[in-house]
Amino acid sequence: MAFGADYSVIVSKKVSFSTVGSQEIRDVFLQKRHTIKDQKIIPINLVGQDDVRIAFESSVLGMDRDRLNTYWVKQHFAGINPPVTQPSYESIKSFIQNVDGAIGYIPSKMVDNNVKVVYEF
Amino acid sequence: MTIQRVGGFITLAIALQAQPYTLGQGLDINPMLNVGGYFSSDFSSKNHQEAVSLDDVAVMAYGEINPMFSYLAEIEAAGFYRKNISTGEEIGNQKFHVERLYGDLWLSDAYNLRFGKMLTPIGYWNTQPINVLRDTSSNPLYSMLLFPKFVSGVDLNGYLPGVDNVHYHLFAQKNHDLDEKYVTFPNEHFYGFSAEKELTNESSFGGSAGEYITLTHQRTRFVEANAKYDDSQWQVMSEMMFAKNDFADNDHALTLSGYAQGMYRYTQEHAFVGRYEYYNDHHTNYVDNIAVAGYSYRPCYPVSLKGEYQKHSLRDENTFLFSLSVLF
Numbered sequence: 001m002a003f004g005a006d007y008s009v010i011v012s013k014k015v016s017f018s019t020v021g022s023q024e025i026r027d028v029f030l031q032k033r034h035t036i037k038d039q040k041i042i043p044i045n046l047v048g049q050d051d052v053r054i055a056f057e058s059s060v061l062g063m064d065r066d067r068l069n070t071y072w073v074k075q076h077f078a079g080i081n082p083p084v085t086q087p088s089y090e091s092i093k094s095f096i097q098n099v100d101g102a103i104g105y106i107p108s109k110m111v112d113n114n115v116k117v118v119y120e121f
Numbered sequence: 122m123t124i125q126r127v128g129g130f131i132t133l134a135i136a137l138q139a140q141p142y143t144l145g146q147g148l149d150i151n152p153m154l155n156v157g158g159y160f161s162s163d164f165s166s167k168n169h170q171e172a173v174s175l176d177d178v179a180v181m182a183y184g185e186i187n188p189m190f191s192y193l194a195e196i197e198a199a200g201f202y203r204k205n206i207s208t209g210e211e212i213g214n215q216k217f218h219v220e221r222l223y224g225d226l227w228l229s230d231a232y233n234l235r236f237g238k239m240l241t242p243i244g245y246w247n248t249q250p251i252n253v254l255r256d257t258s259s260n261p262l263y264s265m266l267l268f269p270k271f272v273s274g275v276d277l278n279g280y281l282p283g284v285d286n287v288h289y290h291l292f293a294q295k296n297h298d299l300d301e302k303y304v305t306f307p308n309e310h311f312y313g314f315s316a317e318k319e320l321t322n323e324s325s326f327g328g329s330a331g332e333y334i335t336l337t338h339q340r341t342r343f344v345e346a347n348a349k350y351d352d353s354q355w356q357v358m359s360e361m362m363f364a365k366n367d368f369a370d371n372d373h374a375l376t377l378s379g380y381a382q383g384m385y386r387y388t389q390e391h392a393f394v395g396r397y398e399y400y401n402d403h404h405t406n407y408v409d410n411i412a413v414a415g416y417s418y419r420p421c422y423p424v425s426l427k428g429e430y431q432k433h434s435l436r437d438e439n440t441f442l443f444s445l446s447v448l449f
Binding site for chain 2: 062
């Protein structure tokens with residue numbers, strides 16, 4: 001896959017699907033759904049307010065930080081937590097390499113043959 | 122359950138806290154335990170009677186036992202403290218009751234089985250009924266007077282297979298409520314379904330239908346429809362419900378209720394809200410047209426300060442209402 005975009009959404013190479021739509025990514029990162037193409041999914045966020053996370057939330061989830069905070073406060077009352085976080089891109093990549101079904105985002109320049117790109121933004 | 126025990130529970134949760142705390146998202150101790158709570162307080166002025174109250178004091182806990190099973194438990198003391206300023210009368214209820222207690226068995230995105238005591242999955246207001254999550258201090262009457270607030274039974278829910286973004290609920294109750302203290306219509310018979318279609322990230326519409334028979338043998342069948350648009354600046358929503366009541370003495374009556382509400386957020390913290398509501402109970406001849414104008418200030422989303430004025434077509438029902446509510 002050509003790395004034309006700045007950031008890539010990646011999964012383990014063991015996962016059967018090769019591409020996903022933004023709506024599917026949005027649904028799993030908002031904890032509305034827990035599978036993509038019958039694969040149980042574990043979404044991984046970067047901790048904090050990094051520019052990449054903000055870009056992901058804006059362009060893929062379609063929500064700014066305030067709106068997303070509102071969403072998670074409402075979900076808290078419903079008993080639903082935000083996705084788990086990892087402290088760095090390296091740890092996101094490592095987590096995804098080792099856990100089938102984990103999905104996260106990293107700068108495209110960090111992509112190598114150990115992970116599979118399923119979406120770019 | 123006494124308030125001392127609840128306090129001990131909170132203290133234990135804080136002592137065990139493992140993750141940084143975010144206001145409004147609970148103490149995330151580990152994947153199996155998140156502890157939170159909420160309260161609301163208000164001041165009301167109606168018909169020359171003024172009152173302050175601390176209401177809806179609640180503690181909740183939830184978590185994921187394994188990838189297929191999760192739970193939620195919530196206890197609440199409604200009407201915790203109330204003082205009528207005009208008469209000096211004070212009343213209160215510091216006894217906690219089970220508000221929600223359920224487990225979720227996740228089988229797939231299409232089939233999730235919830236069992237226990239849960240909020241009835243109908244409409245927008247009943248699924249987020251607490252003050253801090255609402256944009257006005259008051260609820261539309263339809264959400265309080267026309268169907269049971271809770272189901273003590275089962276709810277099969279998920280995304281309809283083969284249909285884009287349609288979420289459904291099929292729920293049933295054939296037993297006493299798990300705790301009848303805050304149940305609006307105690308019953309042993311409550312069946313229904315609801316569905317919501319998400320059109321875009323901002324808009325959705327849906328509906329529901331159901332039947333319940335109260336312990337006083339009143340049978341009610343209802344249908345409901347709703348639609349909503351919500352972006353970062355504007356929110357417009359509307360719901361209507363039609364209920365047919367069959368009473369134990371063979372009398373029959375219809376009730377029609379609905380509302381339309383608009384909200385404009387001129388910053389993330391400040392918003393104006395307006396609502397028109399209609400309620401018509403043919404059995405009691407209770408007919409009211411209600412206009413609500415309100416203002417909402419949220420220094421952060423889990424902290425809500427709201428004020429509103431309700432203008433009723435019925436005499437002596439006009440009300441000023443102010444509230445402060447927080448979700449922990």
